[in-house]
Amino acid sequence: MSWQRKILRVDLTKGEITQEPLNMEWANEYIGERGLATKYLWENMDPTVDAMSPGNVLIFATGPLTGTMASTSGRYAVVTKGPLTGAIACSNSGGKFGAELKFAGYDMLILEGKSPAPVYLHINNGEVEIRPADQIWGSTVWNTEEWLKSHHQDPQMKVASIGIAGENGVRYACVVNDLHRAAGRSGVGAVMGSKNLKAIAVRGTVGVKIDKDPKAFMDVVKDTHQMLADNAGRKGLTKYGTNAMLTSMQKFGGLPTHNFQEVQFEGADKIDARAMMKPNDSGHVNLITNKACFGCTIACGRIAHIDKDHFTIVNRKEYWHASGGLEYETAFALGSVCGIDDIDAATFAGYLMNEHGMDPISFGVTLACAMELYEKGAITKEDTGGVELKFGNPEALTIMAEKTGTYEGFGQDIGLGSKRLAEKYGHPELAMVVKGQEFAGYDSRALQGMGLGYVTSNRGACHLKHDVFAEDMEDTGHTGKAKPCKDSQDNIAAIDSTGLCIFTTAAWGLGDFARQINAACEGDWSEDRVRECGERTWNLERQFNLKAGLTKADDTLPKRLLEDPVPTGTAKGNVHALDKMLPEYYELRGWGDDGVPTPDTLKRLGLS
Amino acid sequence: MHKALVIDPDKCTSCLQCEMACSFEHEGVFNPAKSRIKIFEFEHGKRSIPYTCTQCAEAWCMHACPVEAITVNLSTGAKEVNPDVCVGCKVCTIACPFGTVNYESDSGKVAKCDLCGGDPQCAEVCPTDAITYVEADWTGYDKMRDSAVRAHS
Numbered sequence: 118m119s120w121q122r123k124i125l126r127v128d129l130t131k132g133e134i135t136q137e138p139l140n141m142e143w144a145n146e147y148i149g150e151r152g153l154a155t156k157y158l159w160e161n162m163d164p165t166v167d168a169m170s171p172g173n174v175l176i177f178a179t180g181p182l183t184g185t186m187a188s189t190s191g192r193y194a195v196v197t198k199g200p201l202t203g204a205i206a207c208s209n210s211g212g213k214f215g216a217e218l219k220f221a222g223y224d225m226l227i228l229e230g231k232s233p234a235p236v237y238l239h240i241n242n243g244e245v246e247i248r249p250a251d252q253i254w255g256s257t258v259w260n261t262e263e264w265l266k267s268h269h270q271d272p273q274m275k276v277a278s279i280g281i282a283g284e285n286g287v288r289y290a291c292v293v294n295d296l297h298r299a300a301g302r303s304g305v306g307a308v309m310g311s312k313n314l315k316a317i318a319v320r321g322t323v324g325v326k327i328d329k330d331p332k333a334f335m336d337v338v339k340d341t342h343q344m345l346a347d348n349a350g351r352k353g354l355t356k357y358g359t360n361a362m363l364t365s366m367q368k369f370g371g372l373p374t375h376n377f378q379e380v381q382f383e384g385a386d387k388i389d390a391r392a393m394m395k396p397n398d399s400g401h402v403n404l405i406t407n408k409a410c411f412g413c414t415i416a417c418g419r420i421a422h423i424d425k426d427h428f429t430i431v432n433r434k435e436y437w438h439a440s441g442g443l444e445y446e447t448a449f450a451l452g453s454v455c456g457i458d459d460i461d462a463a464t465f466a467g468y469l470m471n472e473h474g475m476d477p478i479s480f481g482v483t484l485a486c487a488m489e490l491y492e493k494g495a496i497t498k499e500d501t502g503g504v505e506l507k508f509g510n511p512e513a514l515t516i517m518a519e520k521t522g523t524y525e526g527f528g529q530d531i532g533l534g535s536k537r538l539a540e541k542y543g544h545p546e547l548a549m550v551v552k553g554q555e556f557a558g559y560d561s562r563a564l565q566g567m568g569l570g571y572v573t574s575n576r577g578a579c580h581l582k583h584d585v586f587a588e589d590m591e592d593t594g595h596t597g598k599a600k601p602c603k604d605s606q607d608n609i610a611a612i613d614s615t616g617l618c619i620f621t622t623a624a625w626g627l628g629d630f631a632r633q634i635n636a637a638c639e640g641d642w643s644e645d646r647v648r649e650c651g652e653r654t655w656n657l658e659r660q661f662n663l664k665a666g667l668t669k670a671d672d673t674l675p676k677r678l679l680e681d682p683v684p685t686g687t688a689k690g691n692v693h694a695l696d697k698m699l700p701e702y703y704e705l706r707g708w709g710d711d712g713v714p715t716p717d718t719l720k721r722l723g724l725s
Numbered sequence: 726m727h728k729a730l731v732i733d734p735d736k737c738t739s740c741l742q743c744e745m746a747c748s749f750e751h752e753g754v755f756n757p758a759k760s761r762i763k764i765f766e767f768e769h770g771k772r773s774i775p776y777t778c779t780q781c782a783e784a785w786c787m788h789a790c791p792v793e794a795i796t797v798n799l800s801t802g803a804k805e806v807n808p809d810v811c812v813g814c815k816v817c818t819i820a821c822p823f824g825t826v827n828y829e830s831d832s833g834k835v836a837k838c839d840l841c842g843g844d845p846q847c848a849e850v851c852p853t854d855a856i857t858y859v860e861a862d863w864t865g866y867d868k869m870r871d872s873a874v875r876a877h878s
Contacts, residue, residue, distance in 0.1 A: 185755050186745045186850070213741070220756060273758075296769050324748065324756025331753065346852065408770045409740035414852035416738035420770050439771035 119181040119327055119637040120144055124157075125223045125245060127238060129312050130171060130230030134245045139224050145640060146723065148647070149180035149224060151207050152614035152654035154196035157227060158205070159657055164665035168200040168304075169286060169311040171231035177218065177277070177317070178226075180616025184219035184325040184411075186338050187633050188345055189618035191216050191411025198665065199303040200311075201288045201479065201534050202553040202577040205661045208291070208305050209613060210277075211410030211418075212298030214319065217275035219616075221321030232313040237278075239269065240319045250315040255281060257472045258293045265318045278316035279306040280474030285524040286310060287532035289479035289555075297441030297471040298410060298418075303554060303576050306474050327637050334636040341621075341629055345414050350623030354417040355407060357390035359445040362558070363453075364389045369590065370686010371563035373556065374453045375508050376485035377549045377677055380560045380686050384458025388448050392460055397424060403460055405439050415620055419443060421464050429465040429515050440468050446580075449558030450481025451518075455488060456508030463511075466518040473522025479534055482555035484517055486535040486547050495542045502526045546676050552577035552667065561678045563688035564589040566598035569698045570606070572672050575658035581619065582609055593688035599701040610658075611651030653722045656706075656714050660724065669712035672699060727802035729861040730838075730845060732775045736855035739764050739773035743847035743856055750846045751836070759829070761838040762847045762856075775856055777847070778825040778838040780804055786837070789820030802861065803840040811835055 122139045140157075147153040154176040166172035175197045182190050193215025199206030218226065221242050228238075232247070235254040239246045252268075253261045262276040275295060283290035283306035290306035291299045300306075327334045345351045353361055366372035367385035374382040386392060393404040401424040409416035421442025423430050430436040443451075443464055451463040451470075470477040490496040491506035498505070502520075504527065506513050520528025530538055535548035535555055549556050554577025561568025566585025571578040584605040585598055608627045612619050615630055628644040635642035662671075673679075678693045703710065707718030719725045744760035752759045762777035784804045787795040794810035795817060797803070806826075811834040817826050818835060826837040838845075840858075848858040859866070 186742060186749065188742075220758065322756065322758035324752070324754040324759065326754045331749075335749075342850075342852070405771055406735075407738060408773070409738035411741055412745065413738075413740050414742065416740065416853075418770075422771075438768050440769040 119185065119325065119329070120149065121219060121222050121224050121325070123223055124225045124227060125240070126227045126229070127245075127247065128229050129232040129236070129247070129314060132232070132247055134247065144181075146650060147654060148611065148614035148634065148650050150178045150183070150192065150614045150616055151194045151196065151209065152610060152650055154178035154194055154225065155205065155207070155654055155657050155661070157225065158196050159661055161227065161229070162198070164198065164661050166198070168198040168203060168308060171312070173198050173308055173311070175228040175305070175308050175312060176225060177228075179215050179219040179224055180614055181638050182633060183616030184216040185327065185637060186335070186412065187617055187637075188338075188342055188414040189410065189412060189621050190616055191413060192616050192618055193218060194613065195292055195300040195305040197305055197308045199305070199554075199576060200286070200307045201304045203665055204552050204576060204667055205658050205665075206303030206305050206308075206576050207613075207658070208300035208302045210292070210294055210298050210300040211413065211618060212295030213411045214275040214277045214294035214298075215616070216411040217319045217321045219321065220324055221319050222323045226317070228312060228314065231311065235313045235315055237265070237316040237318060238314065240317065240321075242321060242323055253315055254284065257281065258474045259296060259472050261316050262296060265316060269318065271320055274318050274320045276316055276318050278474070279309050280472065281523050282473045282475045282521065282532065283307055283310035284315070285532070287475060287521060287524065288534040288537070289476040289483075291474050291476045293471055293474045299471065299474070299476070301476045302478065302579065304476075329637060329639060334633075337632050337636045341625060341633060342414055344624040344629065345621060348624035351415055354415050354620060354623065358407065358417050358419045360390040360393065360419070360443055360448050362445040363448050364391070366558065369563065370683065370688060371560045372453050373449060373549075373558055373560050375456050376454060376482070376489045376547065377556070377560060378489070380563055380683055382453035382456070382458075384456075385453060387458040388443070388452040388460050388463055393419065393421065393443060399424065399426060403464060404442060410618070413618065415618075417444075417620060423461045423464050423468075427461040427465070428512070429462055436465065436468060441471055443467055446558055447477045450478045451514060454481055454485040454558070455514055457511050457514050458509070459511040462515055466514050469515070469518040469522050475522060478557055479555040480518065480521060480531070482549050483531050483533070483535045483538055484514065486539055486549065487517075487531060488513070489547050490539065490542050490544060493544070495544055500527060500530070549675055549677070550578055551674065552671050554578045560683065561674055561693045562683040562691045563593060563686060565593070565595040565691075565694060565698070566602050568674060568678065568693045568695065569599060569602045569702060572674060572695060572699065573602070573606070573702060575655070575662055582606055584609065584622065593691055595694035595698050599698050599705055603702060603705045606655055607648055607651040609651070610654040611647045614650060614654060649722070653724065656718065656722055656724055659714060663713060672712055727861040728843075728858050729780065729864050730777065730840070730848060731857050731859050731864045731867075733855050734772060734774040736853045737764065737773040737775055738853055738855075739766055739770060740852065742850045742852060743775060746846035746850040750841050761825075761836055775847075776825070778804070779823070780838070780840070785820040785822060786817035786826045789816045791816060798839070798842070801840045801843045804837070805839045806835055806837055808832065808834045
């Protein structure tokens with residue numbers, strides 16, 4: 118039946134666990150995962166409550182295709198109100214946890230309230246328990262997973278947990294599953310910590326059944342697998358991972374460098390995908406192999422290791438093992454934006470992000486902001502505990518990654534995120550954020566469509582909620598980009614609701630997702646219907662934000678990107694043309710000049 | 726000639742398509758817990774190793790079975806469990822030196838790889854050819870060729 122038609126609801130305040138049927142009326146309007154969780158969030162909480170208060174609701178949601186043979190079927194989403202932005206937060210992750218939750222028999226897990234003491238949730242199919250977490254509170258993500266598997270004598274269980282950063286409310290703490298996959302952005306791990314929930318350990322042996330027409334589903338899956346197998350973009354992702362992008366952005370002039378002061382980084386070739394594959398002076402090669410998430414026939418994930426003689430780990434044998442390696446966003450955030458060209462230092466900082474449960478993008482961009490503040494004299498060596506917080510200092514990167522992860526010293530300030538840090542030290546203009554969330558690895562002035570996507574993303578600056586990349590690479594201007602931005606936002610909101618990964622769009626169009634849903638799910642699922650579910654989701658996210666108190670004034674970029682011309686590269690001289698793009702975008706969306714969906718738009722989407 | 730599954734762990738990405746295909750073929754459900762082939766991950770995913778029954782010629786499981794529930798499929802060479810005969814005594818699970826025959830409490834029977842009657846679905850769906858189905862007498866052919874190249878390059 119592709120949906121399990123069952124939800125697990127846990128009231129952490131009262132310690133009550135209940136199961137309820139999935140609302141199929143809503144599933145038919147929002148598909149699953151991101152969309153359906155948004156609907157449940159909207160119906161279950163008051164958007165005005167503080168994100169870190171017990172009134173916030175934290176939802177883990179799978180999609181109807183999660184745990185099926187559709188390629189990349191390991192996705193789940195974490196949806197809540199975000200502590201970095203005060204807006205809706207929606208982060209999805211791969212690995213194997215999401216499929217396991219589905220195999221245990223649930224479409225969704227809704228966590229409410231706040232436990233009086235640290236706990237973890239143990240789900241073994243229908244047996245669900247809230248258990249004391251005293252023995253793992255204060256532990257890293259990696260130790261938590263090891264302890265849970267050993268304590269329950271279940272090496273096959275899957276774990277999603279938070280680290281010390283999440284326990285202490287680091288604003289961009291994430292939820293890490295399977296050691297190095299993460300619902301990374303928007304501080305969903307901080308919300309989990311605020312609820313005194315350390316981990317969710319799941320074992321599922323029920324499986325997922327396709328009732329509609331298993332043979333038709335397998336035929337579609339065979340075809341869509343083949344499309345991916347033959348696709349050149351997919352082959353690039355498999356071989357080089359997402360970090361192939363660093364070379365493109367460097368060449369194009371869109372690679373954020375030195376806190377977005379520059380768009381090209383002189384050390385780019387030391388941290389890119391080829392550098393990961395090249396032996397260093399002592400013959401050490403950073404990249405070991407590639408790795409897939411559940412059900413994924415792309416396998417873009419990187420498994421790397423650090424040179425044992427590198428200063429970061431030379432005396433720390435506990436880090437001599439392999440783990441998740443650099444992807445584009447980590448390479449930019451732990452590399453170019455901080456001016457770091459040391460691949461082992463960046464890889465080590467990446468390890469620390471996973472081990473302590475933090476979003477590398479927000480951490481790296483916040484550190485870059487702190488480095489600029491330090492170089493301007495607004496932050497001093499006294500503030501940093503003696504650390505030379507200069508661009509290009511790999512020791513500053515790894516020390517601050519560790520201090521933020523363990524919430525010590527100046528790491529507590531880095532844990533505030535760029536917006537709060539820059540305000541604290543008197544230079545709010547240096548925070549490279551939208552709605553309080555840090556930019557990903559693309560400069561808005563060089564990629565105008567990306568900039569509009571950042572501005573209008575409902576979770577704050579994010580590169581994953583729209584796709585205007587082809588248009589941006591074709592043309593550095595702004596005209597004609599509002600429409601593909603809006604259209605791709607709707608498509609991606611739908612794709613994020615299926616349980617599959619957007620990297621499949623290298624080979625698949627929305628119609629290919631629609632035919633997989635149609636073969637697996639009850640009812641008729643045309644491409645148009647799927648797209649409308651995405652548009653509905655987008656507008657409901659916007660409604661959540663408006664009700665939470667955000668306004669049109671939050672749809673903006675930092676002064677640097679609106680006023681300072683981009684210094685080099687293809688788009689040299691550009692600033693971001695937001696004032697020209699935003700009105701067109703609002704109109705295409707069916708929103709008023711105030712950025713509020715009109716009654717007609719709401720009615721058309723069934724949101725009145 | 727019979728064919729055999731050949732496993733090359735260096736090619737495995739741990740996507741688990743094989744586990745889903747196996748459970749779908751045998752149980753009609755996507756459920757790695759019901760798969761007769763398993764992927765084992767080591768050191769944060771540095772190595773992912775598929776493992777399943779190698780269909781021993783003188784199969785310990787088959788000889789140990791007190792009710793002759795495990796028999797040879799003459800066309801594939803697979804040692805197959807006949808669930809109508811299996812009494813769930815689990816002696817075969819003890820006899821197997823490799824752990825590749827396992828008891829399923831849902832059915833009260835044991836389950837093991839049966840090569841899907843000659844069209845093993847794990848090999849069919851593996852996106853990286855980490856699992857292939859080749860001539861049983863030449864399972865070492867590719868490895869031998871690679872070694873030959875290494876020895877003379």
